Amino acid sequence: MQVLVTGGAGFIGTHLVERLIENGASVRILDDLSAGDISGVSRLLRSGGATFVKGDVRDGGKVMEATRGCEIVYHLAAQSSVPKSTENPSLDLEVNIIGTHNVLRAAKECGTKVVFASSSVVYGMPRRIPTPESEPLVPHSFYGASKAAAEDYCRLYSELFGVPTVILRLFNIYGPGTxxxxxxxxxxxxxxxxxxxxxxxxxxxxxxYLYIDDAIDAFIAAPERSRCVGDAYNIGLGExxxxxxxxxxxxxxxxxxxxxxxxxxxxxxxxxxxLTEPDVSKAEIELGWRAKxxxxxxxxxxxxxxxxxxxxxxxx
Ligand SMILES: NC(=O)c1ccc[n+]([C@@H]2O[C@H](COP(=O)([O-])OP(=O)(O)OC[C@H]3O[C@@H](n4cnc5c(N)ncnc54)[C@H](O)[C@@H]3O)[C@@H](O)[C@H]2O)c1
Structure with missing residues (x-):
């Protein structure tokens, strides 16, 4: 199976690429290296299980080219710092919203499934703790607003165009490589x-705080077990x-x-x-996933x- 990982040279992306190769997939990485590090994936590139395309998700043509022939796109490329999003809100808007839209447009054209790396920050200051996915999204940062908008684009591409998408609302991910x-x-x-x-x-x-290996388990389970109709899942430890x-x-x-x-x-x-604490029961029931x-x-x-x-x- 050929898959694409955008942001595959970043912290989570590198671990995901490694696991996908272990599972027998051929992985294409699209990353502009603005935050990621090629040395993290160079061993995987040398092993022949992965290929690297240097490119920006804001470039629709590049995204289309990278998506061709892929069954799944794991879309992780993002400007992912809250302080940076406060300094420069337009960068988040371009990378996180337009970049995600480019991925969805390419997925529609190429018949590809999309797994979108969203974030707990879409909730803003949640009223309910533990927070279920049904909590209203009232982001408290431009980064959160860009992820919430990108989630809507995923859902709408599923609802209106039948593109299979699934959204993972990641809480704080930590572990080797961070x-x-x-x-x-x-x-x-x-x-x-x-x-x-x-x-x-x-x-x-x-x-x-969720350990990286558990987060990767969720990325693997989501496209196999979710209905892929734009549903969002909290991916956290639950503590x-x-x-x-x-x-x-x-x-x-x-x-x-x-x-x-x-x-x-x-x-x-x-x-x-x-204050963040997810209710992780939806992922447990529908994806059969829980942190270990x-x-x-x-x-x-x-x-x-x-x-x-x-x-x-x-x-x-
Ligand atoms: N790490 C966490 O705790 C956490 C929590 C919630 C959500 N997320 C989300 O998970 C994803 C991966 O996070 P991470 O911690 O690995 O971040 P990271 O910054 O380590 O990785 C992001 C990767 O995307 C690449 N990138 C950035 N802008 C790009 C662009 N315009 N075009 C192509 N590539 C670009 C970077 O070079 C980097 O390799 C992000 O979408 C992030 O928002 C992460």
């Missing part, structure tokens, strides 16, 4: 000073932890004691959603990776 997010940020600060840790915001921000709790779990794994934790106060960044990796195990594996790639913490 170069952003809470654990990465805290580890880098601890590398500089393992006795004192400054954290953004109050430290009481409480979010769901939430505060920044303080995550920091403490990291200290435990790293054997750190007596670290002075200093919350900076206020909000972490404009557009941040400080618990938070402590996931943190341990991630810290092993940081130790190897960023270096061990200085001795206390």
């Amino acid at each position: 170069n952003k997010g809470l654990m990465f940020d805290l580890y880098r600060k601890l590398l500089r000073d393992p006795k004192r840790l400054e954290i953004l915001g109050t430290g009481e921000q409480k979010k769901d 939430s932890y505060t920044v303080f709790q995550i920091a403490q779990m990291m200290f435990d794994v790293l054997g750190l004691e007596g670290v002075e934790v200093k919350p900076r106060g206020g909000t972490s960044w404009l557009g941040d959603v400080e 990796v618990g938070i402590k195990d996931g943190i341990r594996k991630t810290l092993e990776y940081f130790g190897k790639t960023l270096g061990p913490l200085p001795s206390k």
Whole structure:
């Protein structure tokens, strides 16, 4: 089976490409390398299981060319930073909305199924915790607004044109390979000073963290098991932890004691959603998917990776 992964050189994309090849697919990657790293996928390119097309999803012709002959497009390419979306809302609009529309148009032309990587941020500040998929979408950032609009385009391409689409609302994904997010940020600060840790915001921000392998399981299950009529699924652990709790779990794994934790106060960044916890029962029932990796195990594996790639913490 030939498939296309847009954003395949990014954090989640690299893991997805690897799994798809393991499962016997031939993978084409479309990425402009604006945030991704070719070295992450170079081993997979050398193995012959994947080919790479350097290109921008804003370029409709390039997307059409890359989609030809593919049974499934996993559409992950995006501007995915909330702070960047505040600085430059038009970039999100172009990459995340027009880029997604280009993918859908190509899928319609080529008879291809689309799996769209959306985000928990589409809910904004949800009224209901745990949050089900039926919660109204009231995004609190331009990034969230672009993902919510792109979701609508997926649903409409299914409803009006019969293009098979499925939407995954990913919560915070972490694990080996990541170069952003809470654990990465805290580890880098601890590398500089393992006795004192400054954290953004109050430290009481409480979010769901899902280990990368579980997220990839959801990408594999979705096109096989969903009806592919534009349905959205929450893809998260289904448990939430505060920044303080995550920091403490990291200290435990790293054997750190007596670290002075200093919350900076206020909000972490404009557009941040400080409380997320998904109701994951729809994915459990309809996709037969649920997370398998618990938070402590996931943190341990991630810290092993940081130790190897960023270096061990200085001795206390
Ligand atoms: N990592 C998370 O916690 C998380 C949570 C929710 C949703 N998501 C979504 O999942 C997807 C993948 O996230 P990630 O963490 O791997 O992000 P990432 O930034 O590591 O990967 C995105 C990839 O898309 C590529 N890209 C960006 N703009 C492009 C363009 N115009 N044309 C072609 N390629 C382009 C980048 O070079 C990068 O390789 C994104 O759509 C993101 O919004 C991620």
